[in-house]
Amino acid sequence: MEPTKTLCPYCGVGCGLDVLPPAIPGKATNRDSKGNPIWQVRGDRSHPSSQGKVCVKGATVAESLDKSRLKYPMMRDTLDEPFRRVTWEEAFNRIINRIQTVRFTQGPDAICMYGSGQFQTEDYYVAQKLLKGCLGTNNFDANSRLCMSSAVSGYIQSFGSDGPPCCYDDLEKTDCAFLIGTNTAECHPIVFNRLRVYHKKNRKVKMIVVDPRRTKTAEVADLHLAIRPGTDIDLLNGIAHLLMRWGAIDPTFIDECTTGFPEYTDVIRHSPPDLVARHCGIRLDDLETAARYWSQSKQVLSLWSMGMNQSSEGTAKVRTLINLHLMTGHIGKPGAGPFSLTGQPNAMGGREAGGLAHILPGYRVVKNPQHRADLEKLWGLTPGQISAVPGRTAWEMITALERQELGCLWIAATNPAVSMPDLERTKAALLRSPFTVYQDAYYPTETAEYAHLLLPAAQWGEKTGTMTNSERMVTLCTAFREPLGEAKADWEIFAEVGRRLGFTNQFDFADSEAVRAEFLELTRDRPCDQTDITYDQLREKGPIQWPCPDSSGVSQERLYTDFRFNTSDGRARFATFYSQGLAEPPNFDYPFVLTTGRLYGHWHTQTRTGRIDKIRKMHPMPFIEIHPKDAQKLEIEENDWVEVRSRRGAARFPAKVTKAITPGTVFVPMHWGALWANQAEANALTHPQVCPESGQPELKACAVQLRPIKFETAVMEDLMESEYSVERSSAISMKG
Numbered sequence: 001m002e003p004t005k006t007l008c009p010y011c012g013v014g015c016g017l018d019v020l021p022p023a024i025p026g027k028a029t030n031r032d033s034k035g036n037p038i039w040q041v042r043g044d045r046s047h048p049s050s051q052g053k054v055c056v057k058g059a060t061v062a063e064s065l066d067k068s069r070l071k072y073p074m075m076r077d078t079l080d081e082p083f084r085r086v087t088w089e090e091a092f093n094r095i096i097n098r099i100q101t102v103r104f105t106q107g108p109d110a111i112c113m114y115g116s117g118q119f120q121t122e123d124y125y126v127a128q129k130l131l132k133g134c135l136g137t138n139n140f141d142a143n144s145r146l147c148m149s150s151a152v153s154g155y156i157q158s159f160g161s162d163g164p165p166c167c168y169d170d171l172e173k174t175d176c177a178f179l180i181g182t183n184t185a186e187c188h189p190i191v192f193n194r195l196r197v198y199h200k201k202n203r204k205v206k207m208i209v210v211d212p213r214r215t216k217t218a219e220v221a222d223l224h225l226a227i228r229p230g231t232d233i234d235l236l237n238g239i240a241h242l243l244m245r246w247g248a249i250d251p252t253f254i255d256e257c258t259t260g261f262p263e264y265t266d267v268i269r270h271s272p273p274d275l276v277a278r279h280c281g282i283r284l285d286d287l288e289t290a291a292r293y294w295s296q297s298k299q300v301l302s303l304w305s306m307g308m309n310q311s312s313e314g315t316a317k318v319r320t321l322i323n324l325h326l327m328t329g330h331i332g333k334p335g336a337g338p339f340s341l342t343g344q345p346n347a348m349g350g351r352e353a354g355g356l357a358h359i360l361p362g363y364r365v366v367k368n369p370q371h372r373a374d375l376e377k378l379w380g381l382t383p384g385q386i387s388a389v390p391g392r393t394a395w396e397m398i399t400a401l402e403r404q405e406l407g408c409l410w411i412a413a414t415n416p417a418v419s420m421p422d423l424e425r426t427k428a429a430l431l432r433s434p435f436t437v438y439q440d441a442y443y444p445t446e447t448a449e450y451a452h453l454l455l456p457a458a459q460w461g462e463k464t465g466t467m468t469n470s471e472r473m474v475t476l477c478t479a480f481r482e483p484l485g486e487a488k489a490d491w492e493i494f495a496e497v498g499r500r501l502g503f504t505n506q507f508d509f510a511d512s513e514a515v516r517a518e519f520l521e522l523t524r525d526r527p528c529d530q531t532d533i534t535y536d537q538l539r540e541k542g543p544i545q546w547p548c549p550d551s552s553g554v555s556q557e558r559l560y561t562d563f564r565f566n567t568s569d570g571r572a573r574f575a576t577f578y579s580q581g582l583a584e585p586p587n588f589d590y591p592f593v594l595t596t597g598r599l600y601g602h603w604h605t606q607t608r609t610g611r612i613d614k615i616r617k618m619h620p621m622p623f624i625e626i627h628p629k630d631a632q633k634l635e636i637e638e639n640d641w642v643e644v645r646s647r648r649g650a651a652r653f654p655a656k657v658t659k660a661i662t663p664g665t666v667f668v669p670m671h672w673g674a675l676w677a678n679q680a681e682a683n684a685l686t687h688p689q690v691c692p693e694s695g696q697p698e699l700k701a702c703a704v705q706l707r708p709i710k711f712e713t714a715v716m717e718d719l720m721e722s723e724y725s726v727e728r729s730s731a732i733s734m735k736g
Contacts, residue, residue: 091453125516332563
């Protein structure tokens, strides 16, 4: 029996999966702990990105297919009422009436949609056409704003276009891997496995890890730089200072392929190594070793993720890292380049399809009049119908709710009632929404508590579409089962709404293949040209990297191999930034820096992984990491409960006393929302300050105070309960 080939729906590595039915002739039926049949999942050995490897999340993903699913549309008039089951006809009528009312009373700017890197590209594309094209508002943003938008703006400003220039094969061709702000071993494990195997076999290959925590990634590095949170730019400028002092630069590349180098040298000369080392909290000889590894390597590959992006100076950090590549010529060749590791399975596809409030499909931008005109022509719209004003970012949607400027909020495939910063403020704003549509595969979720209308979405394995991973590899994800209950693919829901609003011609799609065919035309002659990456080609050849125009039929592993960039003069741009530090530095009242992150087994807010027994047992409850020196001062011992308080809220966690965290810094995983534990929400503590260029919040650092607390046994058991309300909340709401 031939398996169905698809893609893992978790991180941006984009691992290929083979899926087989629960029952195969001659073999026992695969079942879960309750006896329910489970589809059998294994790594796809033919997939070029993952080569048959799969982590625990991908291996167990099928166990969540039938658990706690939203099967039918549900509706209520006010948030204090229980949901009642309704038909799709009733649901669509409610949406259409609301959108039309808002359009003609408040205007299209009062309509917002908040989407997700869990979308397939077809879902993303149809949503852009509906909101930005037909409704005339750019108020579509996605949870990629919380994830990779600083990488997007960094690439665009330095290279003239978004798009990681590297590929996974570079992991096995580099002389020096420079990992900063990424716990790759736990967050992108299959990528890290490839790098780790190569690193172990080649002793001359160096691995540098920059992280305030001694993570699983840092443990195997040749050099771990445990810098203070917020000093990334200082470190990078300090390395540049040494490279400049030693003459370890590529003057030919700088002269012929870049601009802005003289201004950059004025910055780095003010970053002497001794000052940088003190400011970063590292040893001077470690700083010099890092610079020496970089200078002695013929191919340097840098990897980064949330630790760089989730910052009030996220774009500045990304561009400062790119500066090192530009001054040494480490780009556009095997084993070298600045490589952003995407957080979600199709965040890259979302960027290609225009899935952020300031961009448009085909790597176009809202502010460019020619880009808008091109799309209006391709979409059959009246000239000027696409707004010239960038839409609201994710956090700007929250502040617009506070000001009562929105009439309709549509949330799909994401869980902002756990993932947004300043969570109590976020929840209060969601309560003020006059009408919220929530579209998801699972129920209950924390965000469902703030919705008026619930729409059941088909999830992984129940719809066919494409996804693009971190190395620009496009994979066709073929459905292997029918949607559960009355669930529909996200793009089908958006298209039906478009047709009912009167845009019949714009949404005349027979299937997802027709959606992709139209999208491909919008990529023609663009930096992300995918015109030859059709469903037929993907079925025949398997996954394909872009750019891949139909005139050549050949994909391109790396970008900028000719050292020409997507700027007006073909040159890359150096950036000049001094470090501004944390948006909320510690002080006497809040003396610790809290940083947050993922764990190996869980994914985002546990909407899927929290329903998988093996993963819940692997990570049964949240915790706080604290250095022994800090623990001793506060009289905190292992497993003692600690109250963590910021200017915005508080949470409680059992202590994990460890030397793996830098003194003065504490760490909390971000996965636990109100459904999975009591008072353990990391984002009840974080602040909403954003990068001015990317709009990405500084979710990685905020100032907190710690206080040990004692509980009676009954209270402690309640706090430790990790699934206390999932089944209970579901039963209450469904009964209603």
